[in-house]
Each structure stands twice: as C-alpha cells, then as structure tokens.
Amino acid sequence: MRKPTSKADRSGRHTAREAAASGADFRQEEIRESHGYEVGAAEGGAASGLEERSGEIPQQSDPAGDDLPLAREAKRAVRVLNPAGSVSMPRPAHRRVIAVANQKGGVGKTTSAVNMAVALALHGNRVMVVDLDPQGNASTGLGVEHGAGLNSVYEAIVDNAPLHEVAHRVEGIPSLYCVPATIDLAGAEVELVNVVAREARLRKSIAAFEGEVDYIFIDCPPSLGLLTVNALVAAEEVLIPIQCEYYALEGLGQLLRNIELVKAHLNSRLRVSTILLTMYDKRTKLADQVEQEVRGHFNEIVLDSVVPRSVRLSEAPGYGQSIMTYDPGSRGATSYFEAAEEIALRGAKSSSRRQSQTSEKGGN
C-alpha cells in the first residue's frame, strides 16, 4: 500500500501535488512568476538579457520557497555564470527524457544529472530529475529527503503511484522537481520479476504524467539490471558520462550493446545523444589520451565541454546543493553550465531539423 504523501510538514518541502494545490504546479505561469521572466523568451536569443529577466529573487507562490537562502544562491548563480545574459538555453519543442547511464560506478552519472538539471532549470526550463538508484545520491545532491518508507520512485514503478504524487519541489530552484529514490528501490528489481511489462514501468509512469516539463533526467544505478532497462525504455536519449581515467572505456561496449538490444526490442526511439567527459585532470597525459580516443570514436555526440576533476564538485552534495549554487564561480560549475547549454542548443537544432524534414516531406 502506498504511504501517505505529505512530507511537507516534516521537511518544509512540498510534493508537486501539494504545490499544484497551492497554485504552484508545473505550469508555465509558475516559472514566469518565479523567475520574473518569460521562459519562452530564451528561444528568441538572449539579447534581452537573462540577468534582466531573472533580476528578481525567484518569487515562489509556495511560501516555503520565498526568499530562502538557497533561492538567493540560485539567483547569485545565474548572475555569476551568465553575467551578461548572453547565454540562452532554449526550451525544447517537446519533452526530452534523458537516461544518464553507465554501468561503471563512480563516473559522474549523478553529478552530471544533478548539475545539468539545475543549470537548465535556472535558465528557464522546467526540469525533473528521477532518481532511479537505490543509493539515492541524486536526491541527496538536490537536498530532497529520501529516508526509507517515504514516497518515492518505488511507489511510482511498483505501486503505480502517479508521478506527480511522488515528485518533490527542489528547494530554492523554481521549476526543478525531483522524484527521490529510497532504499525500498533495492527490492524493486526482484518484486517486478513477475510483473507484466516489467521493463516498461517507468515509461508508463512518465507517459501518464501530464505536467509540463521540458527535461526529465533519469539517474541510473551502476548496473545493467532491470532499473537501468526501465530507464532506457522510458527515455529517448542516453547521456553517457565517461571518466577520463584508466578503464574508462571498459564496459562501454557492453552498455552500447544493451542500448541496441533495448532499441531493437523495446524502444525504437532510443539513441545515444550525448557523451560527457568527466573528472578530467589536465595534469595527466592519460586524461588527454582518453579524450582523444573518445572524440575519435564518437565524434560529434561528445560535448565540447569537459568536466574537470574538482574538489568543489565532490563537496557540493554534502551540503545538499548543486555546484551551481554551492560555488557558481568554480570551474566545475562553469563546465556543467556549458554542458547544459550545449545540450539545450543541440536539442533545439535537431528539433528544428526534424521540423524542416517533416515540412519538406509534407511539401512533396
């Protein structure tokens, strides 16, 4: 049986459903109000200036979000990272569901999902992070409670709880939501074994979710088990973080084969859209070699932005914060900011290419 949803009284945070009840759901008006600018404006280029558009401290209609220190930090982050407002992260034409996957542990999956989600949310996008790892690291990194027994992604994929009932608003960052993972999720792979269409549980849950979100990042566990398969079936894109270290490419072939299998049998829309190089240490030749090899092999799907090895990046989750708010001036923050911008711009390009192909076909 599903547990009672309301944790707002305990945590001071609100589920998306509660936010909706207070008039602060996933709608565009919320973002417009909370950011103080039109989110769609980014699509027309940033000439109007993000600083100007987000000049006010985010005003949340949710009282818990008003003038919180984290909200002030978020505002500061935008000022530091995008001082002239010259960078835009256009909202995609349709919801982008991105699985962040690599069965190798500790390569930066969670750090990448969390920081890119925050960067996109700070620049006018509506973003949800689905924590699909029983370790609950993405929930921790976003400061969302995920103690055993709390409503979480487990209830969504095992008990059919609607996603909006288990999504939580991320404190201080308007238009960012997190579906946390609790340790209950560790049992899900076993519990789902006899369930019909067990690989498509998350897909079903996301498909039924009507809230307007531009991005859903699914943070996968370090395995190729049923949870990761659920992410690959639910997503359209896979983002693979690759650590610039020894053994970086080991296991990658297996991941790519699994992705091909899912594509062939369960989700024909799936593609590896993005590779992000992480933990790059410029003092070592090895990092450079890994970068050359990955770029040589995967070409343009590798983001230009490379995430450096940085102590600040590893400290931020300890404060329940992304690097964007923890230390927006750091190299780690800049690299994730640039990576998020690339993802947004590449998505905008490919969707306009798709649109023109469709209209060309229509014209013939």
Ligand SMILES: Nc1ncnc2c1ncn2[C@@H]1O[C@H](COP(=O)(O)OP(=O)(O)OP(=O)(O)O)[C@@H](O)[C@H]1O
């Ligand atoms: N660029 C970086 N520089 C330094 N430390 C980093 C960097 N990126 C991530 N870390 C740290 O390395 C550890 C692993 O990162 P992270 O949790 O993001 O990897 P992961 O792939 O999600 O791991 P898992 O496979 O366990 O889910 C964490 O302690 C994180 O804070």
Ligand SMILES: [Mg+2]
């Ligand atoms: Mg992780």
